[in-house]
């Protein structure tokens with residue numbers, strides 16, 4: 554049921570014409586709750602449906618919210634809330650053969666993935682948004698006035714439109730386009746952990762990225778002296794989820810000790826000081842997904858443009874998507890036209906981030922010859938990157954919330 558609200562004055566002194574709409578949001582990761590909060594700003598109601606229970610997705614180490622993601626959170630007054638979590642990451646230091654190749658300023662916040670999820674859920678609920686757990690989307694169909702979502706438990710929900718924020722294996726993506734591409738496996742596994750009781754030298758929060766001979770390793774010294782770390786063992790073959798879950802913490806430990814046995818650096822000490830090593834997971838990306846939407850359904854973030862974590866943009870792109878989609882829905886009355894504008898406004902940027910993440914990931918798995926070349930050229934590349942500010946397209950991007958979407962009226 555839609556009610557025309559007419560011209561409204563919003564908190565940014567803008568006048569916008571809004572219809573009361575109800576969105577069904579599938580997925581309660583990062584994109585889902587943030588989209589719900591952004592839609593609320595745009596005067597659109599929504600309900601988030603999450604397949605699993607609250608907090609049940611404990612997998613995943615920590616992620617970095619880049620400055621563009623933090624500024625996007627600020628649009629929704631969420632930046633300070635999220636910045637209570639984790640640690641400031643002022644710079645990244647690239648290290649190879651025990652030597653520092655380069656240090657580059659990289660203002661960001663590094664947060665545990667589960668803490669971020671919790672915080673976003675709490676904040677969404679505090680703002681009056683409903684999140685329903687244990688509701689796994691099975692199918693969806695158009696009704697004369699909107700969309701009906703059908704869940705695996707036999708329940709249904711109706712709204713004006715449906716937003717698939719249901720991650721890499723998005724069901725919404727295949728409902729929109731049964732021939733949609735599968736995510737690309739990019740030959741790196743992920744694992745990591747939290748080490749305690751070590752006192753490593755180094756500035757707290759700085760991302761230390763070590764190009765080992767056989768494996769890439771990253772670590773951050775938390776101000777409380779914990780070491781947050783991850784490793785990316787290369788794997789040409791795509792192990793199944795079951796195979797990965799079957800690798801115990803002790804098997805990971807043995808494998809990682811072997812991978813880093815000839816490297817200089819604190820990796821073996823960090824691994825030894827970690828009680829539980831994370832279950833591993835694969836790395837995927839989507840170079841391009843042709844169909845993002847139909848008349849009443851659209852997909853966002855990992856469902857349509859997952860990037861390698863090497864981009865450092867996993868959650869930041871989810872937040873940007875959420876705000877841009879809400880802006881389009883606020884300014885463009887026709888839903889299909891809204892989704893087309895959203896795709897137009899986002900596609901080039903997100904595909905560029907995917908490419909950047911892939912390139913960064915490839916640098917982690919060089920052979921001996923490639924590694925020698927990399928160690929020679931990387932300092933120059935990093936210097937050039939700093940002097941020419943060549944990543945400004947990624948980090949300096951800001952969404953102007955009050956401004957009307959171009960072509961909206």
Ligand SMILES: Cc1cc2nc3c(=O)[nH]c(=O)nc-3n(C[C@H](O)[C@H](O)[C@H](O)COP(=O)(O)OP(=O)(O)OC[C@H]3O[C@@H](n4cnc5c(N)ncnc54)[C@H](O)[C@@H]3O)c2cc1C
Nearest residue numbers: 580582583584604613614616689690719720854855867871
């Ligand atoms: C296991 C794992 C570990 C990760 N670790 C890191 C990391 O260390 N660093 C990093 O930068 N990025 C990491 N990422 C990626 C990062 O979390 C995402 O890029 C970011 O959260 C934005 O994704 P999203 O909200 O689109 O998807 P997600 O955060 O994956 O959320 C999707 C949600 O949809 C739910 N869902 C799926 N299918 C359905 C359905 N049919 N019905 C209802 N709900 C459904 C899922 O349960 C999930 O909660 C990880 C991702 C995963 C899956």
